Amino acid sequence: MSKTLQAIRGMNDILPEQTPLWRYFEGTVASLLDGYGYRQIRMPIVEFTDLFKRSIGEVTDIVEKEMYTFEDRNGDSLTLRPEGTAACVRAVLEHGLSGGGQVQKLWYMGPMFRHERPQKGRYRQFHQIGLEVFNLDGPDIDAELIVLTWRLWKLLGIRDAVTLELNSLGTSEARGRYREALVEFLTAHLDQIDEDSQRRLKTNPLRVLDTKHPETQAVLVNAPKLADYLDDESRVHFEGLKARLDAAGIPYVINPKLVRGLDYYSKTVFEWVTDKLGAQGTVCAGGRYDGLVEQMGGKPTPGVGFAMGIERLILLLETLEQVPESISRQVDVYLCAFGEQAELAGLTLAERLRDQVPGLRLMVNAGAGSFKSQFKKADKSGALYALILGDDELAQQVVGFKPLRGQGEQQNIAWSALADHLATCVVQG
The missing domain is CATH 3.40.50.800 (Anticodon-binding domain)
Structure with a gap:
């Protein structure tokens, strides 16, 4: 007998009884973003591999271990997109959308692909809704991104189940100085940190900060603090963001270990997290990436954005029993x-x-x-x-x-x- 055909592990069918909740969620987000003046953009699922190497960073876990990469018939190396920001920046550059200082407030929705170990809330094909804003460099737009997600959580009935965590990574120069100090400190305690952190120390040392390994966490208690290396520009920006969140009545927690997993972030980074989903607690995350457009061949262009995981938010709605009864009919x-x-x-x-x-x-x-x-x-x-x-x-x-x-x-x-x-x-x- 032939082998029974089935979906690839970690790539799931969304069945008819599930799609009403997906449509409700996607429609709620789309309506909200229309109200804030964001416009939808749709990018290809497949991009040239070099796009992600240049944007995400060749020594990140995503590029080194997780991307679905293959050669097409022309011999070109192509990759199923592992995230949306790089593709959005490529589209903005290719079509001249940010030229002349044009402000662009964009959003997109669709599947992303990473070869990870499948578990509840983490899949190899997963879906995200992302927002990207170009040519605005003040803390006001950072605050707007957070404010609109705060409104979304209210619309969905999950506001009490999520917490906002904030940090500032500073400019690339400030982060470089901090990286040197962190590497020097961790090198002196090399025998006390786990193997994965030792590997990251050579490739992406800031990622050591978000390790879950208890012994390494104990070492980090006495490590240099990123806040002590912030430049004045980043400090003023961060204070401006906090002032706006305070004015809007949005509670937050400063997490000095929050660094995000991608090389292109600078200044503001944030995550919305929940303790209702076990290990997969981050439901929305993003930050500022002022150097990314230039890094990808464009002119210096401020950028900021975030992505939210649809599967995790759907799971959170179900866990909290916040599924509207009307959508089931x-x-x-x-x-x-x-x-x-x-x-x-x-x-x-x-x-x-x-x-x-x-x-x-x-x-x-x-x-x-x-x-x-x-x-x-x-x-x-x-x-x-x-x-x-x-x-x-x-x-x-x-x-x-x-x-x-x-x-x-x-x-x-x-x-x-x-x-x-x-x-x-x-x-x-």
Whole structure:
């Protein structure tokens, strides 16, 4: 027997019973971003590998271990995008969107790919919504990104379950001075830190700060503090951000070990974290990357952004039981028709109702069937009401109207009055 076909490990199907929650979440975010003046951009899933090496950094875990990279028929090295910022910057440069100091406030949504060990909340194909802003360098836009996520958490009903963590990495020069001091300190305690941190000490030493290894964490207690190496410009920027968050009433925690995993960050970095999902606690993260556009061949251009993980936020909504009851119902009304003439009339009537009652979710029975079988399908559809159309109803120009989810007797309603009745009891009520 041939091997059963199945999805690749860590790349999951999103089934019909799951997609209503995804659509609700994505629609809520899209509507919110429209209200803040952000415009959507859509980038390819596959990019040249060099894009990520130049932006993320060749010595990061993502580039060294996690990317899905392959050669195409032309011999070009291509990669399934592991994150969205680099691709967005490439698109902005390629199409001249940031030239002349143009302010761009963009957002995107879609799958990302990293070859990691799959676990709950961490997958090899995962989905993100990201925001990127170009040519604004003040703390006001950093604050706006955080403020709009704060509003999103309220809309979703999860505000009490997330915490904002902040840090400032300073400019690249300040970070370079701190890196030297950190390496010198950790080298003197090399025998006390774990193997992974020893490796990172040679490639990306700031990543040692977010280690989970208890012995290394104990060593870091006495390590140099990044805040002591901040330049004046970064310090003023960070104070401006905190002042705006205070004014907006948004609570936060300063986390001096928050460095993010990508080389391109500078100044502001932040994460929204939760303790409701176990080890995978970060649901939204980002920061400022003022040098990235220049690093990728453009003119000096300030940039700031973030990405949120859709799978983790969906999981958080389910964990906190914040899934709106209304989204679980995909059908309002189910039309049962008995006999060929009733089926023909039912098709015409259904289309007329869709014209007359915007927003009505109406399913028409297909495949004929007995009275019992059609009602069984009507009940399984989750519809609130069944419409019944047979020879008697045709003769009287009425439709049987039967509640399926509560009290109420079946009644006959004239075709001419049906649209108003459905608009009142289904769409409005």
